[in-house]
Amino acid sequence: MSKPAKRYLILAEGKSADPHYGKTARGVLRYSAHPTVAILDSVRAGETQDGIPVVGTVNDALCFNPTTALVGVATQGGRFPPAWRELLRSCVAKGLDVENGLHEFLSDDPELADLAARHGSELRDLRKPPAGLNVPTGENLELDAQVVLTVGSDCAIGKMTVSLELDREARERGLRSVFVPTGQTGIAIAGWGISVDAVVSDFLAGAAERLVVEGAARGDLLWVEGQGALLHPAYSGVTLGLIHGSAPHAYVLCHQAGATEIEGFLGHAIPPLSELVELHERASLTARPARVACVALNTRGLAEDEAQAAVAEAEADTGLPADDPVRFGAGRLLEAVLESVDLRTGTLQAER
Amino acid sequence: MSKPAKRYLILAEGKSADPHYGKTARGVLRYSAHPTVAILDSVRAGETQDGIPVVGTVNDALCFNPTTALVGVATQGGRFPPAWRELLRSCVAKGLDVENGLHEFLSDDPELADLAARHGSELRDLRKPPAGLNVPTGENLELDAQVVLTVGSDCAIGKMTVSLELDREARERGLRSVFVPTGQTGIAIAGWGISVDAVVSDFLAGAAERLVVEGAARGDLLWVEGQGALLHPAYSGVTLGLIHGSAPHAYVLCHQAGATEIEGFLGHAIPPLSELVELHERASLTARPARVACVALNTRGLAEDEAQAAVAEAEADTGLPADDPVRFGAGRLLEAVLESVDLRTGTLQAER
Numbered sequence: 215m216s217k218p219a220k221r222y223l224i225l226a227e228g229k230s231a232d233p234h235y236g237k238t239a240r241g242v243l244r245y246s247a248h249p250t251v252a253i254l255d256s257v258r259a260g261e262t263q264d265g266i267p268v269v270g271t272v273n274d275a276l277c278f279n280p281t282t283a284l285v286g287v288a289t290q291g292g293r294f295p296p297a298w299r300e301l302l303r304s305c306v307a308k309g310l311d312v313e314n315g316l317h318e319f320l321s322d323d324p325e326l327a328d329l330a331a332r333h334g335s336e337l338r339d340l341r342k343p344p345a346g347l348n349v350p351t352g353e354n355l356e357l358d359a360q361v362v363l364t365v366g367s368d369c370a371i372g373k374m375t376v377s378l379e380l381d382r383e384a385r386e387r388g389l390r391s392v393f394v395p396t397g398q399t400g401i402a403i404a405g406w407g408i409s410v411d412a413v414v415s416d417f418l419a420g421a422a423e424r425l426v427v428e429g430a431a432r433g434d435l436l437w438v439e440g441q442g443a444l445l446h447p448a449y450s451g452v453t454l455g456l457i458h459g460s461a462p463h464a465y466v467l468c469h470q471a472g473a474t475e476i477e478g479f480l481g482h483a484i485p486p487l488s489e490l491v492e493l494h495e496r497a498s499l500t501a502r503p504a505r506v507a508c509v510a511l512n513t514r515g516l517a518e519d520e521a522q523a524a525v526a527e528a529e530a531d532t533g534l535p536a537d538d539p540v541r542f543g544a545g546r547l548l549e550a551v552l553e554s555v556d557l558r559t560g561t562l563q564a565e566r
Numbered sequence: 567m568s569k570p571a572k573r574y575l576i577l578a579e580g581k582s583a584d585p586h587y588g589k590t591a592r593g594v595l596r597y598s599a600h601p602t603v604a605i606l607d608s609v610r611a612g613e614t615q616d617g618i619p620v621v622g623t624v625n626d627a628l629c630f631n632p633t634t635a636l637v638g639v640a641t642q643g644g645r646f647p648p649a650w651r652e653l654l655r656s657c658v659a660k661g662l663d664v665e666n667g668l669h670e671f672l673s674d675d676p677e678l679a680d681l682a683a684r685h686g687s688e689l690r691d692l693r694k695p696p697a698g699l700n701v702p703t704g705e706n707l708e709l710d711a712q713v714v715l716t717v718g719s720d721c722a723i724g725k726m727t728v729s730l731e732l733d734r735e736a737r738e739r740g741l742r743s744v745f746v747p748t749g750q751t752g753i754a755i756a757g758w759g760i761s762v763d764a765v766v767s768d769f770l771a772g773a774a775e776r777l778v779v780e781g782a783a784r785g786d787l788l789w790v791e792g793q794g795a796l797l798h799p800a801y802s803g804v805t806l807g808l809i810h811g812s813a814p815h816a817y818v819l820c821h822q823a824g825a826t827e828i829e830g831f832l833g834h835a836i837p838p839l840s841e842l843v844e845l846h847e848r849a850s851l852t853a854r855p856a857r858v859a860c861v862a863l864n865t866r867g868l869a870e871d872e873a874q875a876a877v878a879e880a881e882a883d884t885g886l887p888a889d890d891p892v893r894f895g896a897g898r899l900l901e902a903v904l905e906s907v908d909l910r911t912g913t914l915q916a917e918r
Contacts, residue, residue, distance in 0.1 A: 317768065349800040352831070411768040416669065418767050418803040447851055448701040450810045451770040454796070455803025479704070483852040493848050499799055500835040 223280035230255035238286030315398025359430035364440035366468035383544035392433035422459025508550035509536035575632035582607035590638030667750025711782035716792035718820035735896035744785035774811025860902035861888035
């Protein structure tokens, strides 16, 4: 008996209105091939969000016939709030699979694992590293594919979204384009990938290499989801390991328009965009020098004319094409990237 | 009954003549407070190394009365050679404790753990991360201590040694100086620390912060053992996480005189020292801008006049004081560091 097609219940208890919650939930709502049929948040039960019903209990969700509960809470450091365990038990007891993006693994919890076995539920820990990781072999520098990595001035400003929008635009233009997931939300969306922040530090670059090797088996133009930021006080190690392991040919530099400080880390200023461009280019492997091809601005919250002014300012600051691909379309940024990489496919030559 | 003072048997089977083996073994031989009484390498049984007898079997080592076998094999990625298991079983069966610096943990091996329990041996995995790691809290920016991190153009060129030599010189001058271990050899030498390369990537900076917080409880001037290199294709993530988590006030840039390429990674050129100085300064946290105070050159293998010429060349290239602290003493480099940091102790003022 084959499993029914996946239908998500997003678990967002107490958090569905929190903008940080949005990172996982909105990514899946917007980009997953699988529908979300309900959002669980007892605080807002009876409302809707993005057209999806918000329910108060797992029982109330069942009439929407979900197959899979998705844990989307993005707590700092990725620990599990203890109050959630009851909710998870209740999902599992109703036979739902659970997808979990936190550092704490459900499949390592004997009680939940036992309950899941008894109810035929599957516990999928999206951040659990695969077996057999090691340091890079150098295969990352020998791929036929062209690799484009999103980098940024901060976390949670849209690097994954920019990668997904550029991938979609490239596929619409007939390119063999692939989104390469490096974090739990990207993995939930694409159904493959490695959450590089959960890998033992020594194998970070090796994990990133494995991802581009797998990506190159799937297509010619890889959009690697970036993580963290080179000057982020908590997550920069992940960023640099991902840069060197994925060995991109070009970067797309992402920035939240108007931001001047790393969010949640007072006193950590974001340097001017032109300095960030230079820092990323200098931090590239000497064996794979890479340039920033363009700037992707997140202009959410700005009026249309303010957004256009922010784009113009970013272009003036960096001398590079800039745009907000979510708001104004990904075409201009895609063209800037295609100018920077060397795609030797007939399709691309036709495009150019 | 208290344990007898530690006496090391270094396990170096087939490797005692390998220069890479030297990183762990030589570090312990040169800097540990505990003596090494024998080195096990059946290929060279009957010889001596650095005045220490080389033996062919664990039985032959027992007449030197070791208490602790140290695994010093530094394989790439840190996996355990299967042939070593027999050797380890034999050490444990003779009641020796075992200290292991690889990523594969002995204490997780049921057979060895059981054998150790039966023979009263302790299995100490130097790379096993402590429980409860998380992201940094910001405490790293609020310490009274001054933090100096060794960074470098490559791995295994002497960053730990430079930190240890500078620490020793500073203590001899009466400063409350502390060596802060971040890798398995440093931990074996100092008896505390966290092997940051074995930590989950998301908690790298948090682990480094914990180390400087602990260091600041031990003294005023911290010499944090650096790891990897910012442009290393395999280990750069660890390097940047350590930089941002330890939040140094100053760097000592280490370099193997004459090296132009990352060892073991063909085609990865080392940029000029002046570029490396600039890269490290630009990669510093904006909330903790740090300067390179001086250059520590490893001139091993050069004749005296060549070594002096290499030092002069590094000074000309960077405009910074340079020296080989192992060969010519750590005094000049210590003075350069003390010029760069702000130690408000009476001792320091007396020195200046």
